[in-house]
Amino acid sequence: xxxYRTHSCAAxxxxxxxxxxxxxGWVHSKRDHGGLLFIDLRDQDGLTQIVxxxxxxxxxxxxxxxxxxxxxxxxxxxxxxxxxxxPNLPTGDIExxxxxxxxxxxxxxxxxxxxxxxxxxxELRLKxxxxxxxxxxxxxxxxxxSQVIASLRRRMVEQGFTEFQxxxxxxxxxxGARDFLVPSRLHPGxxxxxxxxxxxFKQLAMVAGFDRYFQIAPCFRxxxxxxxxxxxxxxxxxxxxxxxxxxxxxxxLEPVMEGVFREFGNGRAVTPAPFPRIPYAEAxxxxxxxxxxxxxxxxxxxxxEQFADSSFGLFAKIAASGGEIRAIPAPGAGPKPRGFxxxxxxxxxxxxxxxxxxxxxxxxxxxxxxxxxxxxxRVKAIQDKLxxxxxxxxxxxxxxxxxxxxxxxxxxxxxxxxxxLIEEGEFRFCWIVDFPMYEKNExxxxxxFSHNPFSMPQGGLEALNTQDPLDVKAYQYDIVCNGIELxxxxxxxxxxxxxxxxxxxxxxxxxxVEEQFGGMLNAFRFGAPPHGGAAPGVDRMVMLLADEPNxxxxxxxxxxxxxxxxxxxxxxxxxxxxxxxxxxxxxxPKPKPVVKKDAAETE
Numbered sequence: 001x002x003x004y005r006t007h008s009c010a011a012x013x014x015x016x017x018x019x020x021x022x023x024x025g026w027v028h029s030k031r032d033h034g035g036l037l038f039i040d041l042r043d044q045d046g047l048t049q050i051v052x053x054x055x056x057x058x059x060x061x062x063x064x065x066x067x068x069x070x071x072x073x074x075x076x077x078x079x080x081x082x083x084x085x086x087p088n089l090p091t092g093d094i095e096x097x098x099x100x101x102x103x104x105x106x107x108x109x110x111x112x113x114x115x116x117x118x119x120x121x122x123e124l125r126l127k128x129x130x131x132x133x134x135x136x137x138x139x140x141x142x143x144x145x146s147q148v149i150a151s152l153r154r155r156m157v158e159q160g161f162t163e164f165q166x167x168x169x170x171x172x173x174x175x176g177a178r179d180f181l182v183p184s185r186l187h188p189g190x191x192x193x194x195x196x197x198x199x200x201f202k203q204l205a206m207v208a209g210f211d212r213y214f215q216i217a218p219c220f221r222x223x224x225x226x227x228x229x230x231x232x233x234x235x236x237x238x239x240x241x242x243x244x245x246x247x248x249x250x251x252x253l254e255p256v257m258e259g260v261f262r263e264f265g266n267g268r269a270v271t272p273a274p275f276p277r278i279p280y281a282e283a284x285x286x287x288x289x290x291x292x293x294x295x296x297x298x299x300x301x302x303x304x305e306q307f308a309d310s311s312f313g314l315f316a317k318i319a320a321s322g323g324e325i326r327a328i329p330a331p332g333a334g335p336k337p338r339g340f341x342x343x344x345x346x347x348x349x350x351x352x353x354x355x356x357x358x359x360x361x362x363x364x365x366x367x368x369x370x371x372x373x374x375x376x377x378r379v380k381a382i383q384d385k386l387x388x389x390x391x392x393x394x395x396x397x398x399x400x401x402x403x404x405x406x407x408x409x410x411x412x413x414x415x416x417x418x419x420x421l422i423e424e425g426e427f428r429f430c431w432i433v434d435f436p437m438y439e440k441n442e443x444x445x446x447x448x449f450s451h452n453p454f455s456m457p458q459g460g461l462e463a464l465n466t467q468d469p470l471d472v473k474a475y476q477y478d479i480v481c482n483g484i485e486l487x488x489x490x491x492x493x494x495x496x497x498x499x500x501x502x503x504x505x506x507x508x509x510x511x512x513v514e515e516q517f518g519g520m521l522n523a524f525r526f527g528a529p530p531h532g533g534a535a536p537g538v539d540r541m542v543m544l545l546a547d548e549p550n551x552x553x554x555x556x557x558x559x560x561x562x563x564x565x566x567x568x569x570x571x572x573x574x575x576x577x578x579x580x581x582x583x584x585x586x587x588x589p590k591p592k593p594v595v596k597k598d599a600a601e602t603e
Contacts, residue, residue: 001022001074002022003072004022004024004072004104005022005023005024005072006021006022006023007021007022007023008023008043008044008045008046009023009025009041009042009043009045009046009047009048009091010043010045010046010047010048010090010091011045011091012048012077012091012094012096013090013091013093013094014079014093014094016077016094017077017078017079017094018076018077018078019076019077020074020075020076020077020099021074021075021076021077021096022072022073022074022100023041023043023048023050023072023073023096024043024070024071024072024073024104025041025042025043025048025070025071026041026042026043026068026069026070026071026114026134027039027040027041027042027065027066027067027068027069027070027071027107028040028041028042028047028067028114028115029067029115030065030067032063034054035053035054036051036052036053036054037051037052037054037059037062037063038050038051038052038095039052039062039073041071041073041096042134044139044143046089046090046091047089047091048091048094048095048096049080049086049091049094049095049096050073050075050095050096050098051078051095051096051097051098052097052098052101053097056098056099058098058099058100058101061101061103062098062101065103065106066106066107066108066109066110067107067110067113067114067115068107068110068114068131068134069103069104069105069106069107070103070104070105070107071101071102071103071104072100072101072102072104073096073098073100073101073102074098074099074100074101075096075097075098075099075100076096076097076099077094077095077096077097078094078095078096078097079093079094080092080093080094080095110131111124111127111128111131112124112125112128112131114131114134114135117137120132122552122560123560123566126552126558126560126565126566126567127566127567128567129557129567130567133556138553140546141542141546141548141553141554142554142556144264144542144545144546144554145538145542145554145555145556147264148260148264148538148541148542148545149216149538151259151260151263151264152216152237152256152260152538153216155255155256155259155260156214156237156239156256159212159252159256160211160212161212161213161214161239162210162212162213162214163213163214163215164205164210164213164214164215165215166195166198166201166202166205166215166217167195167201168194168195168218169182169192169194170192170193170194170195170200170201171192171193171516171519172191172193172516173193173195173196173199173200173516173517177196177221177222177223178221178222178223179193179194179196179220179221179222180193180194180220180221180222180232181193181194182194183582183583183584184582185581185582188582188583189583194220195219195220196219196220196221197217197219197236197238197535198215198217198219198238199452199454200454200517200519200520202238202239202240202533203240203454203492203494203520203528203531204519204520204523205240206240206241206242206492206494206528206529206531207523207524207526207527207528207529210242211241211242211243212239212240212241212242213239213240213533214237214238214239214240215238216235216236216237216238216538217235217236217237217238217535218233218234218235219233219234219235219236220232220233221233221234224561225559225560225561225562225563227549227550227551228484228540228543228551229551230539230551230552230555230558230559231559231561231562231563232559232563234537234538234539235537235538235539236535236536236537236538237256237535237536237538238533238535239252239253239533239534239535240531240532240533241531241532241533242529242530242531243529243530243531244491244530244531244532244533245491245532246433246475246477246491246532249477249489249491249532249533249534250274250275250431250477251273251274253479253487253489253534253536254273254274254275255273256536257429257479257481257486257487257536258270258271258272258273258429260541260545261427261481261541261544261545264545265427265545268425268426268427269425269426269427270426270427270429271294271427271428271429271430275429275430275431275479276294276429276430276431277430277431277433278292278430278431278432278433279432279433279434280432280433280434280435280436280473281434283432284402284405284409285300285302285405286299286300287299287300287409287412288300288326288405288406288407288408288409288410288411288412289406289409289483290432290435290478290480291432291478291480291483291484291485292409292430292432292480292483293413293422293428293482293483294428294429294430294482295422295423295424295426295428295482295483296412296413296416296421296422296483297416297421297423298328298329298330298412298415298416298421299329300326300327300328300408300409300412301326301327301329301385301386302324302325302326302327303325303326303327303382303385303396304319304323304324304325306325306378306381306382306385307319307325307374307378308320310374310375310378311373311374311375312370312373312374313373314398315357315396315398318398318399318400321400322400323398323399323400323404324398324399324400324404325396325397325398326396326397326398326404326405326408327382327385327386327394327395327396328394328395328396328397328408328411328412328415329386329387329388329392329393329394330358330392330393330394330395330415330419331388331392331419331421332391332392332419333360333392333393333415333419334360334361334362334390334391334392334393335360335391336360336393340418341356341358341360341368341393344356344358344395344414344415344418347414348411351407351410352407353397353407356395356396356397356411357369357370357395357396357398358370358393358394358395358396359371359379359382359383359393359394360393361383361388361389361390361391361392361393361394362390362391363390365379365380365383366379366380366382366383370396382394395411395415397411413483426482427481427482427544428481428482429479429480429481430479430480431477431478431479431480432477432478432480433476433477434458434473434474434476435450435451435473435474435476435477435478436450436451436470436471436472436473436474437449437450437451437455437457437458437469437472437473437474437476437502438450438469438470438472438505438506439470440470446507447469447470447505447506447507448506448507449506451474451476451488451490452474452476452488452489452490453502453503453506454490454492454493454499455474455475455476455490455491455492455493456474456475456490456491456492456493456494456498456532457472457473457474457475457493457498457502458472458473458474458475459472459473460495460498461495461497461498461501464498464501464502464505465501469505474490475490475491475532476488476489476490477489477490477534479534479536481544482544484540484543484544485537485540486536486537486540486541486544487534487535487536487537488534488535489532489533489534489535490532490533490534491530491531491532492530492531492532492533494524494528494529494530494531495524495528496521496524496525499513499517499521499524500513500521539551539554539555542554
């Protein structure tokens with residue numbers, strides 16, 4: 001017999017009754033029922049109930065063992081009595097009557113309980129992450145992550161892609177986030193950068209003649225944490241295709257995404273391929289976001305015309321100054337009490353807006369402060385434009401440019417949430433296409449890349465030379481699912497002259513481009529195929545599939561929101577001798593002075 005186990009803790013069934021078996025695992029829970037001691041034994045696969053009679057020679061050891069100790073139990077599989085069977089447990093028809101009981105590793109007193117669903121603070125959970133990972137839900141999430149990655153690999157290989165590994169130590173590259181830098185001991189004063197993405201290397205693989213590349217790629221960005229973004233590192237399904245059009249990239253990725261979400265979505269509806277294509281400008285106009293949640297049925301309308309030169313002075317003034325008035329429908333909100341609208345007005349002010357105007361509709365027409373101060377025919381025109389009826393309402397956002405677009409998107413989400421209009425239990429995919437190549441930096445007024453700097457502009461060199469940079473669109477695209485960006489990609493700029501011109505518009509002279517991207521630029525001069533690709537985020541996919549609101553719940557050993565590893569103590573200080581070896585001297589910021597309050601202030 002194997003020294004530790006003959007079966008997993010999920011394997012035994014009624015037909016195994018009478019067998020002598022051996023199981024190993026963690027003590028999940030203990031229950032003393034007078035003459036009998038019951039132990040639920042847990043391993044990665046499941047639970048088996050162990051029963052120990054009072055007269056058993058192993059009882060003294062079993063009584064003393066703490067939960068989460070690792071034990072090995074040998075005994076006979078017996079059928080449970082009919083009234084004690086557990087239909088919710090695969091092993092619920094049997095139990096193991098212990099004859100031998102060995103403690104492999106005794107557990108100390110736990111900082112928190114593994115069994116049960118009690119909520120504990122994130123700091124405590126991350127400090128003892130190895131215990132947290134034993135809990136059923138998060139354990140299941142990590143196994144799901146592994147299964148999703150295996151499925152992604154299989155689906156890419158089936159489409160003729162080959163997996164490669166690109167360098168981790170590389171050169172710094174302006175890709176939209178801060179690099180993590182690694183000092184070079186052999187080259188004092190110089191640094192490697194951890195890759196924000198394998199962007200240049202995968203393009204060079206195309207130049208090298210590998211038609212279809214992919215990898216489950218680690219990416220490193222020195223960014224602040226968000227609910228859907230882990231600080232430090234993340235993983236993506238990175239792929240690239242030679243001699244591929246934008247539509248061919250879409251046709252390659254759509255069945256992978258649809259297939260994975262159907263495979264692991266537990267029956268939830270998934271948008272069938274081909275996914276809807278929504279131009280960026282339309283997404284911002286209709287949904288107020290380039291990451292629209294299509295489970296939300298509300299669509300924004302531009303009603304600037306209906307308020308221009310109207311008797312509602314505030315909005316008329318905004319329209320006259322070049323601003324926009326956007327209307328967000330609220331079906332069924334017409335009969336809501338005043339408190340509902342006051343609450344939304346207060347929410348708008350908390351989010352930096354002056355307020356949130358509205359009109360309620362009944363059989364007689366529009367009601368409320370705006371309707372009272374706006375011509376009746378204009379109120380009716382707004383109602384007709386949005387297709388509203390008696391019993392509905394409409395809210396308004398006013399302002400200029402991206403500011404009003406983004407706020408109207410927030411209003412759209414807030415209203416749909418308050419009215420419970422978001423369709424749960426679905427994965428709604430779409431492509432966002434035709435991103436602008438450039439955008440204006442609000443702080444500096446300079447032209448910046450809006451997305452991926454290595455993208456092919458629509459219209460090529462002629463567009464760059466003849467169009468206003470802010471009007472140039474790029475072959476850039478995102479996949480969005482339920483309001484979460486899962487994929488970013490582009491058809492690449494593979495022509496040296498065009499690439500130099502594209503960077504010149506964004507403020508990078510040719511000398512800088514040659515210096516920072518010389519490896520890729522020189523490669524293009526030796527014959528580069530047209531190519532494109534994308535990179536769906538693995539962490540975000542698993543987060544959606546696991547129905548988790550925070551990405552840290554699907555990562556094995558994540559950092560906290562401050563980018564710290566509480567379990568391993570990273571980041572940490574380094575001995576002076578090591579810094580000297582790396583030719584590094586520290587110039588640390590001075591600690592902020594502590595302002596002491598007198599007793600009167602603290603009372």
